Amino acid sequence: MARSNFDPSIPDLAGSLRAPGVSCFGGAPAALALVGVSKAYGAGPTRVPVLHDISLSIPAGDLVAIVGPSGSGKSTLLNLIGLLDQPDSGEIRLDGQRVAFQSPAEAARLRNRMIGFVFQSFQLLPRLTAWENVALPLLYRGAPRAERRARALAMLESVDLADRVDHRPAALSGGQCQRVALARALIGEPRLILADEPTGSLDTATGATVMDLLRDLNRRLGTTIVMVTHDPDLAARCDSLIEIRDGRIRTPREEAT
Amino acid sequence: MTTNAAPTALFVEALDNLKGQGRRSLLALLGVVIGSGAIVALLNLGHMAQLETLKRFRQTGVDMLQVVAQPTGAEPVGLDLGALKAAAASEPGVVRVTPLATARLPVRAGARQLDAMVAAVPPAMAEVAGLRAATGRLLGPIDDCGAAALVGARLAGDLSGPGSALAPGALITVGDYGFTVVGLLRPVPMEALSPVDYDQAVVIPLACARRVAGPDPTAALIRLRLDADPEAVGRRLTTRLSRPGLGVQVRDARAMIRAMNAQAAVHSRLLTAIGAISLLVGGIGVMNVMLMTVMERRREIGLRAAIGATPSDIRLMFLIEGVVLSLSGGALGAALGVAATAMIAKMSGWTFDLALWVLPLGPGMAAVVGLIFSLYPAITASRVHPIEALRAD
Numbered sequence: 001m002a003r004s005n006f007d008p009s010i011p012d013l014a015g016s017l018r019a020p021g022v023s024c025f026g027g028a029p030a031a032l033a034l035v036g037v038s039k040a041y042g043a044g045p046t047r048v049p050v051l052h053d054i055s056l057s058i059p060a061g062d063l064v065a066i067v068g069p070s071g072s073g074k075s076t077l078l079n080l081i082g083l084l085d086q087p088d089s090g091e092i093r094l095d096g097q098r099v100a101f102q103s104p105a106e107a108a109r110l111r112n113r114m115i116g117f118v119f120q121s122f123q124l125l126p127r128l129t130a131w132e133n134v135a136l137p138l139l140y141r142g143a144p145r146a147e148r149r150a151r152a153l154a155m156l157e158s159v160d161l162a163d164r165v166d167h168r169p170a171a172l173s174g175g176q177c178q179r180v181a182l183a184r185a186l187i188g189e190p191r192l193i194l195a196d197e198p199t200g201s202l203d204t205a206t207g208a209t210v211m212d213l214l215r216d217l218n219r220r221l222g223t224t225i226v227m228v229t230h231d232p233d234l235a236a237r238c239d240s241l242i243e244i245r246d247g248r249i250r251t252p253r254e255e256a257t
Numbered sequence: 258m259t260t261n262a263a264p265t266a267l268f269v270e271a272l273d274n275l276k277g278q279g280r281r282s283l284l285a286l287l288g289v290v291i292g293s294g295a296i297v298a299l300l301n302l303g304h305m306a307q308l309e310t311l312k313r314f315r316q317t318g319v320d321m322l323q324v325v326a327q328p329t330g331a332e333p334v335g336l337d338l339g340a341l342k343a344a345a346a347s348e349p350g351v352v353r354v355t356p357l358a359t360a361r362l363p364v365r366a367g368a369r370q371l372d373a374m375v376a377a378v379p380p381a382m383a384e385v386a387g388l389r390a391a392t393g394r395l396l397g398p399i400d401d402c403g404a405a406a407l408v409g410a411r412l413a414g415d416l417s418g419p420g421s422a423l424a425p426g427a428l429i430t431v432g433d434y435g436f437t438v439v440g441l442l443r444p445v446p447m448e449a450l451s452p453v454d455y456d457q458a459v460v461i462p463l464a465c466a467r468r469v470a471g472p473d474p475t476a477a478l479i480r481l482r483l484d485a486d487p488e489a490v491g492r493r494l495t496t497r498l499s500r501p502g503l504g505v506q507v508r509d510a511r512a513m514i515r516a517m518n519a520q521a522a523v524h525s526r527l528l529t530a531i532g533a534i535s536l537l538v539g540g541i542g543v544m545n546v547m548l549m550t551v552m553e554r555r556r557e558i559g560l561r562a563a564i565g566a567t568p569s570d571i572r573l574m575f576l577i578e579g580v581v582l583s584l585s586g587g588a589l590g591a592a593l594g595v596a597a598t599a600m601i602a603k604m605s606g607w608t609f610d611l612a613l614w615v616l617p618l619g620p621g622m623a624a625v626v627g628l629i630f631s632l633y634p635a636i637t638a639s640r641v642h643p644i645e646a647l648r649a650d
Contacts, residue, residue, distance in 0.1 A: 112565025
């Protein structure tokens with residue numbers, strides 16, 4: 001099965017992509033699409049351009065790796081996709097819907113509903129138990145405690161941590177922590193999971209099991225996952241690869257022809 | 258405010274967060290504890306002082322004038338009893354006049370001798386001053402000018418030797434005259450308007466005053482009708498009773514209460530100011546703790562923001578933490594304040610009484626201070642950018 005995440009013709013199609021919800025693929029709208037996204041930091045003579053006219057499209061249900069040397073702009077790209085930052089120009093579409101926000105509060109609401117985050121250093125709150133960490137996104141949806149707990153327990157079970165629900169992060173291994181973080185990313189049923197070096201803090205074997213789990217969740221739940229990684233082995237296990245260099249998308253790799 | 262989370266849920270979060278840093282914060286809360294404690298203690302002291310004031314008018318009541326005459330020269334002159342009666346008769350507001358004479362004289366019982374207040378009073382004084390006999394009897398009309406004496410509770414103890422307790426029937430010498438003790442008095446609360454502390458006095462019939470004290474009464478208690486104007490009556494009496502060589506002072510109960518209240522108000526205002534300053538200093542402590550918390554928890558703030566906390570959610574969480582923190586300091590202070598008043602009451606011989614309405618005021622003010630001084634840290638927290646906060650390792 002050839003699953004291309006990159007259509008070289010996109011820049012040419014940019015003009016026809018203005019209408020929201022219309023996909024360049026004709027079928028179901030892409031889970032994530034970037035059209036002509038640029039980003040620079042600073043102002044005036046110290047202005048540093050980071051991303052140049054990035055366009056890409058990721059079909060729903062894909063597991064995609066973003067690779068590139070440090071300083072290439074992939075973190076910036078991830079921040080833009082994660083709605084943690086605004087592009088200077090161009091637009092970002094989730095499920096064919098253009099996402100734009102006017103205020104930090106609006107961005108927070110969009111992130112809460114659309115995106116699950118997985119971080120290299122897990123970013124679990126040490127004072128909270130596993131289930132409370134997992135349930136945190138629901139807190140910011142105004143869900144009542146009983147519902148938060150029930151859903152967190154179900155989520156922990158699906159990452160095989162049903163016996164660790166009341167443990168605090170300090171009492172969990174690195175692999176277990178990342179599985180808790182994964183459960184937290186998934187609990188809000190987001191369209192998209194963004195994983196920034198999800199195995200970067202784990203040894204190879206543990207990293208492999210976390211990757212297995214990511215792969216498994218991606219298949220089972222059909223959640224689109226975008227992952228930044230340095231590990232070529234992990235990248236090889238993704239459906240497709242986006243390579244960033246100097247703020248531009250480099251050669252796409254066609255996979256499994 | 259656009260919060261995504263339910264405020265009650267944020268409240269629970271804030272409580273959980275505070276659990277982790279209780280001890281350290283309590284130290285910084287010292288100012289709030291002291292401020293709240295001071296306010297509670299001061300208000301309760303004021304309440305107790307008021308009760309004490311009222312107690313001192315319980316027997317005489319507030320419709321009473323006290324006339325005290327003091328010789329301005331060497332001549333031992335006193336009030337002219339006839340003039341006093343005439344003046345009282347001409348005042349429609351006067352219900353009853355009870356004159357008395359006081360002098361300080363050596364009193365001897367057996368081998369013991371000491372200087373004591375001697376009060377020569379008419380029989381009616383028993384009712385006015387609330388005198389009651391512990392043993393024996395009170396003075397009556399039959400004592401007209403008999404050599405009968407009552408001895409106050411404390412003085413009776415002071416005059417008793419080991420194995421020879423003073424009792425009715427005993428002979429005592431007052432000045433140069435012998436008196437038979439006919440009764441011992443029960444302890445009498447000190448009344449504001451009473452010119453005599455009966456607990457430490459020898460009481461003899463007024464008709465005998467001549468023998469031991471001066472020729473005339475030195476003071477009088479005048480009961481007024483409730484609708485009389487005590488100040489006006491007092492002024493007229495002062496004029497009519499003053500004569501050369503004699504200064505007359507008239508005090509009325511209400512004016513005294515007003516003066517006492519005014520004094521208490523000055524005190525409590527002063528002390529409230531101290532409490533307020535402590536709270537202000539405490540507020541700065543709260544701000545310090547909260548700013549440190551915000552700095553230490555930057556990553557947490559970033560994480561919460563990334564997964565959907567709006568700036569308002571973050572702000573509210575830290576505001577609640579600050580308020581709960583100061584509130585707990587305030588509650589601790591209130592407990593300390595009550596303990597302090599209990600101690601002061603014990604030391605000054607007052608009756609301890611707790612005015613329940615003062616209890617919430619200390620913690621309440623502390624909470625307000627907590628809210629105000631947490632605003633800046635909370636706003637700082639809400640402006641933390643998730644990208645930078647999450648990058649900080």
